[in-house]
Amino acid sequence: YTRQPFRDCRNCPFIVIVPAGTVDVGSKADDPARDKSERIIHFETIARPFAVGQLEILRDEYAAFVNETQHSAPAACD
Numbered sequence: 001y002t003r004q005p006f007r008d009c010r011n012c013p014f015i016v017i018v019p020a021g022t023v024d025v026g027s028k029a030d031d032p033a034r035d036k037s038e039r040i041i042h043f044e045t046i047a048r049p050f051a052v053g054q055l056e057i058l059r060d061e062y063a064a065f066v067n068e069t070q071h072s073a074p075a076a077c078d
Contacts, residue, residue, distance in 0.1 A: 005054045013061065014054040020046050 005014035026041040027034045057065075066073045 011064075013057060015051045016054045017049055017051055018046060019049045022046075 003017070005016050007014055022043050022045045024041050025044050026039045029040045062073075065071060
């Protein structure tokens with residue numbers, strides 16, 4: 001797997017690979033910045049690597065995707 005961002009096509013967004021493995025998530029119970037809904041530190045396992053966009057998709061980019069692919073966008077989507 002590559003650690004470098006890549007694209008599936010010239011106009012596609014950059015993608016990165018998240019490798020399989022175990023990570024600790026959450027925060028310490030006594031962390032003053034801890035949100036009430038946040039769990040204390042625990043471990044999560046990612047069973048298989050997966051690809052995810054490096055950055056969020058902007059409205060203009062989504063609109064271009066809908067135009068180019070004739071994708072059926074939800075009526076409530078801005």
